[in-house]
Amino acid sequence: MAISRVVLEPPNSGYGWIVVLGALLINMVTKAFNSVFSLLYGPFFSSINIAQSEISLVMNLSTFFGSLASIFTGAILKSFTVRQVAVTGCFLISIGMILSSFTVSAYQTILTYSLIGGFGFGLLVNTSLVAVASYFTTNKKRAVSLSLTGTGIGQILLPQIVHYLNSHYTTNESIMIMGGLMLNGVIGALLFQPVEKHLKRRTIDETQSLTSMSIDIPHPVNEDNLSFWRKFINTMDLGLLEDSRFIILNFVLACSYAVASDFNLILTFFLHTKMTETQTTTCLSVLATFDLISRLTFHFITDYTSLSSRQILVIGVFCLGILKTTITFLTTYESILFTLSIYGYFRAIVFVNQILVLSEHCTKYYPRRFAGALGLNMAFTGISTLFFGQLFGIFRNYISDFSYSFYLEDTFVISIMSIWFIEYLYHLKN
Numbered sequence: 001m002a003i004s005r006v007v008l009e010p011p012n013s014g015y016g017w018i019v020v021l022g023a024l025l026i027n028m029v030t031k032a033f034n035s036v037f038s039l040l041y042g043p044f045f046s047s048i049n050i051a052q053s054e055i056s057l058v059m060n061l062s063t064f065f066g067s068l069a070s071i072f073t074g075a076i077l078k079s080f081t082v083r084q085v086a087v088t089g090c091f092l093i094s095i096g097m098i099l100s101s102f103t104v105s106a107y108q109t110i111l112t113y114s115l116i117g118g119f120g121f122g123l124l125v126n127t128s129l130v131a132v133a134s135y136f137t138t139n140k141k142r143a144v145s146l147s148l149t150g151t152g153i154g155q156i157l158l159p160q161i162v163h164y165l166n167s168h169y170t171t172n173e174s175i176m177i178m179g180g181l182m183l184n185g186v187i188g189a190l191l192f193q194p195v196e197k198h199l200k201r202r203t204i205d206e207t208q209s210l211t212s213m214s215i216d217i218p219h220p221v222n223e224d225n226l227s228f229w230r231k232f233i234n235t236m237d238l239g240l241l242e243d244s245r246f247i248i249l250n251f252v253l254a255c256s257y258a259v260a261s262d263f264n265l266i267l268t269f270f271l272h273t274k275m276t277e278t279q280t281t282t283c284l285s286v287l288a289t290f291d292l293i294s295r296l297t298f299h300f301i302t303d304y305t306s307l308s309s310r311q312i313l314v315i316g317v318f319c320l321g322i323l324k325t326t327i328t329f330l331t332t333y334e335s336i337l338f339t340l341s342i343y344g345y346f347r348a349i350v351f352v353n354q355i356l357v358l359s360e361h362c363t364k365y366y367p368r369r370f371a372g373a374l375g376l377n378m379a380f381t382g383i384s385t386l387f388f389g390q391l392f393g394i395f396r397n398y399i400s401d402f403s404y405s406f407y408l409e410d411t412f413v414i415s416i417m418s419i420w421f422i423e424y425l426y427h428l429k430n
Helices: 015-029 031-047 052-071 073-077 082-100 106-133 140-168 171-181 184-190 228-236 238-242 244-272 277-302 309-329 333-365 370-398 402-429
Strands: 002-009 200-207
Touching: 015 031, 015 106, 015 140, 015 184, 031 052, 031 106, 031 140, 031 171, 031 244, 031 277, 052 073, 052 106, 052 244, 052 370, 073 082, 073 106, 082 106, 082 171, 082 184, 106 140, 140 171, 140 277, 238 244, 238 370, 244 277, 244 309, 244 333, 244 370, 244 402, 277 333, 309 333, 309 402, 333 370, 370 402
Parallel strands: none
Antiparallel strands: 002 200
């Protein structure tokens, strides 16, 4: 019997590219900000005498609160539209930064920048990705990659903007102006129209035999027999935590992120000990330029190898460690600039492959639970960044030389990768 069925599909083009543009703008002004956090807030923290451990606490708590917000973004999106959540996130970031310009202590900065702003950053982590992904199927990878280039563009431009602000305004005024600049993300968020307005109708002709047609009869489920805790576990995919491989994987990824975050935090302070602020901002922009180049080109290189995302990640992490150690022995501006450009290329490789490693693991063992795995990964990341990042900050209170912080980070990474290698050999034999 011939059956015609009308289905609604994402446009895969058209207004979808406007949504990509909106996500790119959001990423350019908000997600790229972490790269210039120390450049903007460094002079401010010096003016109110905040110690290194307290600076780390401000940044780490921002990541922690952002991770908490990211975990619940999926549930929030069930009650509000992507546009509403994205606009709210941009406003929270702006409000948090503007209020932080009036603070006079680390704890006040935590309440404003870390809590309010961090929650805003967290809302945007997945929201722009969801907005783009909803408009595409066949072109999804290209669309998502294009939207993420906004982060790289922002990392190139923001150091120069912050340098200009620091040169012409007081530290408080610079932070306030930057907070206002974050509102440009609202323009991008307003472009997130509901995908339902742009779905395409397609008619499918199906030929089926009534004698061979099977009907799935759902088995009734007695909701009363399910406890609240079991429902919560199923909703949050906490059952993934029963897999030791999943726990170790996320622990490694979270610790790697904590190290990268700590390095980004202190890189500006380290460069200031060796060069002028103009040279420092140039180094940060060049690093970001090669980060962007890597995002656009490295997959062409890795496609010709048989290496898995996990192997590429390990190679990238060790290369970053070698480059960080190398920087501590360099004395000229040109040599540091060259080394940081290579660092930027490998940094993007590590960042992208962290998500791909998690995706590979879920594809192999939990093909339908990637969203839950991503949420749990963010929880691991927030806790790890808060705990280990704070330990790094306390270490710098006693050791003022930033070079030793790099050595500590590298030692920590080697220890974490060793655990991962032992786990890999164990499961290889079994």
